[in-house]
Amino acid sequence: LPGSFWWEEERYTDGSKWRFLEHKGPVFAPPYEPLPGKVKFYYGGKPMKLSAPAEEVATFFAKMLDHEYTTKDIFRKNFFKDWRKEMTSEEKSVITDLNKCDFSDMSEYFKAQSEARKQMSKEEKQKIKEENERLLQEYGFCIMDNHKERIGNFRIEPPGLFRGRGDHPKMGMLKRRIRPEDIIINCSKDSKHPKPPPGTKWKEVRHDNKVTWLASWTENIQGSIKYIMLNPSSRIKGEKDWQKYETARRLKKCVDRIRAQYREDWKSKEMRIRQRAVALYFIDKLALRAGNEKEEGETADTVGCCSLRVEHIKLYPKLDDQEYVVEFDFLGKDSIRYYNKIPVEKRVFKNLQLFLENKQPEDDLFDRLNTSILNKHLQELMDGLTAKVFRTYNASSTLQQQLKELTCSDDSIPAKILSYNRANRAVAILCNHQRAPPKTFEKSMQNLQNKIDEKQNQLSAARKQLKAAKADHKASHDDKSKKAVEMKRKAVQRIEEQLMKLQVQATDREENKQIALGTSKLNYLDPRISVAWCKKFGIPIEKIYNKTQREKFAWAIDMADKDYEF
DNA sequence: TACTTGACTTAGAAGGAGGCTC
C-alpha cells in the first residue's frame, strides 16, 4: 500500500516533530518489599533489624556483593555516605563503619530467589511472560501522528546504586526512586492525557512538539535529564538515522576538498588553525571522537580528540623501521582504552612537537581548540558537517570497500558471511569498539575445537571407507559397489563441508574475542550497504540482521537495491 | 565569548530467552 511506510511520507520542514502524540505514561518501578524476618543483616557480628528505607538501600549493596565494585574504596565511601542519609538517627549512631556490616545473609537470600525463579515451572514462567506482554501492550506503544509506534524505554529506571564506568568519582551513590511528582509528561493537547497513578500527580504536563520525548525526569547523580523516547523502528528515529547517512554521503562528495584544505592548514601562520587542522586530521584518519570538555570530578577522566592532553601522546622521530610515529594512549568514551601507534606526515609531526613545547603532561595538546570552534569551522566547509560525521563516513565507506575486497562470488554462504563479519570487524577496529572477552570464551573455544577434532576424525574414517569402497568396486565392477562408492564420496563431501563451516566459525570467533561488532552495525554502517550486498550475493538478510535490527532498518531493506552505492 | 542546559545518539554490560545437545 503506497503511503503506508513513513519513508514514503512527507517530512515536516518547520522543525516540529509531530502533530499528534498520545501515550499512557511510564511504568514505575515496583515498590520496595521488605525482607522476610528470617533474613538478617549483621553489624559487628550481631543481627540488627533495619528500618525499611535503610534496609532497601542495604539490599542494593547486598545484591552487588559479588561484583568488583563493592571492593572499591570510592564505591564503598559513596555508598556508605548515601546509605546513612536513609537511616534513622538510632541506626546512624550504631552503624558507623561499613567494614563491620555483614550483608552476606541478604546476598544469599537474593541468590536463592534468583535460583528459585529459574526453577519455576513452565506454567509459572508463562504467567510472568503474559503479564509482561500485557504491560507492553498497554504502556509500550504510543500514537504519533498516524502511526502506532513502539516506545523504547517505557519503564522508569528503578532505584539502586550508581554504577559508573571506569574510575567514576560518583560510583556507589544512591540513585533515588522516581515518583510521578518527578515526571514531566509531553503529549499533544488534543490527546487523551496519561493518568498518574491513583493519589499522585505529574510534575507537569506539557505539549511541546519541537521535541520527540514522551516523558522526562531529572536524575539525582549528575542532575541530568532522562527521557522516555521511541524505539529505533519508529518514524522519528528512522528518519533521523536515514538523514545521518545522507549527511555522511554528502561528506563523501567533498572529503577530498576538505582533506586538501586541512593539509594546507598545517602550514598556516596561525597556531589555532594548525591545531584545528591537525585535530581534524586525527578525527578523519583515526576516527577519534570530537572530545568535549568535561567537568572535573563529576565524571571519569576520559578524553576525545580536542581534549587530548600532552600525556596522551608520545612522539618517535624513528621507531623500528618507521619515521614520525605518534603513539596514542588514552581512555575514551566509557573508559575504553585507545592505544595506537601510527606514522604521520612530517608536517603533522613537526606541528605536534611545536604544540608540546613548554607544556606539562596534564596540559591540553590543542590549547587553542575546542569542539565548538572545530564544529563551527566544519559547518563552514559543508552544511551539516560536524566531527562525528567523519566517523559515520569513514565507517560506512570502509565497510563498502572491504566488502568489495573480501567477497568472492564463488564462496559458500558461510564463507561470504565470514567476509562480511571481517569487513564489519575492520570498522569496529577503526572505531575502537571493544568488549571484555566473554567469561566463557576459552571454554566455548575449546568446545568448538573438540567439535572440529571430532569432525576431522569422522572425515578420515569416511575417507578410509571411500577408499575401501573404491577397492571393492575395482575388484567386483558391479553396480552395487559403484553405488556404494558414490554414497561414500558424497559422505566425504558432506563432512568436508561441515568441517569447513566449523573452521570458519572458529576463525570468526577467535578474531572477535575483544571486538564488539554490534555498535558499528547499529550506529555507523549505512544499512543500505549491507542490504545491497545481501541482494547482490543472494544472502538472506536474516543472516546479517536479526529481528530487532531488521525493524530498525526496515527503511533501508525496502529502499536499497543490489546496486546501491554509499 | 564563556558557560550551562537540553535533546538526542552512541556505548558496553548484564540478564534473560530460547535453541541445541545429551
Place this chain on the structure above:
DNA sequence: GAGCCTCCTTCTAAGTCAAGTA
C-alpha cells in the same frame, strides 16, 4: 527434560552538539 550455550534484548551511562543564558 535438564543443562548449557549463544544470541538477543534491555538497561542506562556517556558521549555529541546546538541553543539558550550571563
